[in-house]
Amino acid sequence: MIGQPVTNQLIWAGYEVRIIARDVAKTKQLFPQVEVVFGDLRKPESLHTALSGVDTVYLNLSVRQTEKPGDFHTETDGMRHLLAAGKQAGVRRVAYLSSLVMRYQGINGFNWWVFRVKQQAVELIKASGLDYSIFYPSCFMDSINQTQRVGRFVLLLGQSPVKPWYISAHDYGSQVVSALQIVRQDQNQEYVIQGPEAITQTEAAERFARVHTNEKLRVVTIPPILLKAGSPFSAQASYGWHIGEALNKYPEVFEAEKTWAELGKPKLTIDEWTRFTF
Template sequence: MKKIAVIGGTGMIGRPVVQALHDAGFEVTALVRDEAKARKLLPAGIRYCTGDLRNVHDVDRALKDQDGIYLNLNLNLGDGKHAWHAEREGIDNIIAAAHKNKIKRIAIISSVVMNYQGMNGFHWWVFDLKKEALDKIRTAGIPYTIFYPSTFMENFMITYRKGNRILLAGTSHHKMYFIAGKDYGRWVVRSFEILKNENKEYFVQGPEGYTADEAANVFISNYTGEKLTISRAPLAVLKFVGLFSNTVNYGHHIIEALNTYPEKFQAEETWNTLGRPAITLADYARAVS
């Protein structure tokens, strides 16, 4: 494995993965819609293929002469169930192009919290879509790696933080094993280095478990950039507003699942095979201050 194509490389977790692949000496090709924007976010030396995942010919160009693919596919928050989705129609285009170009491995990031589907009467079409995407990967006939992350530390700077506030919603009942994007990027690199023809599925969890409130307090205590405070919104309010907004409805379901899913530590094999995570939440907070 020397040449890796990345789809979704400019997102919150796509960026540290691209950086890690580049630093490890892989030749990285990123399929992007806006090359100028991507160049501001990704390291120098990346090869770009401008195109759209909706167009199988663009995907085909991006995968030409590549050894493997890494996928970080997100749903657009404002889209509904029947819209075009990267993890549904986009997966079909990727698999078709992967077969045509004789790709040796597909790696994809998914989610551990989607296992909350069916618990306590919870059901959401987004988690059905994610499960269907993985079924397509598993049955494509190409060696695959699936990563199931817990919650990324980067959310504190990109999702939870609004100005000088950390926004929480509802009550977090169980501990989440926060992982840094940089540690995860190292694991993606190592998987491409060591895996041959086998199929592997890895849980992605960090060294410490916290509820959302505990994690927010750890982050605030170690963040020195400015004084941060916690603000909280009732989950019922988000549920009501979500009746009129796909974006808020998406956020409500994700937060409900995160708050209620009884996450167990399951990353022993990941740590033993790909390496132990090195970054604590306190470390991350100090680093981004």
């Protein structure tokens, strides 16, 4: 959802790109014009060769909805393997997709192990001794179609007055490229990534459904209590309730002045992104 648009932007910008993937054949079908090599964050011995000759490694990691606290986490366990291999291989910079909504941790007593993992990932990068570029995005427009959409339905978890600054993966990829183009050696970067307008999740879903004329879509609201009730029995339900709670209540404000000044202002609104994509 996010890795592919960023990779395309890096390719279009003229970077020599190497993709590290567990499934080389499948990834090569998506990117036939670039080098694809095997690498697995669970297998540290696979990473040194994969990273050899790489100046900057861009990481797009996440916690799966079915993951449990005691499982292997790519953003911490895998991150440790990658940072160690990267330092041995001569990597100079780590660019990393983090999260803005993880700041909800600790607000209103909210305490979720997934956000602790994401916080630890940032701490590991900053303590690694490598240069870093860390991006903290608001909600991605792309998640409306790829995460919230089930067939003809666009699902919402409750109603919220909060207005995230939705960003498209296309615009985010452009900003990643701009950041890497302007950065100096030994300089660290941190950017809040926000789109051109603040709208509620309900408005975003309804506008997506209205503009997406290829097929008739319907927005459906699910009561959060249903997922909360299922949380003790299902890791996926627990994930859904916690991320929904954070997205519905994190008091997002505009913080991207520096980002827009240095990396350019995002262009796509929800309506424009929907027309552009579909």
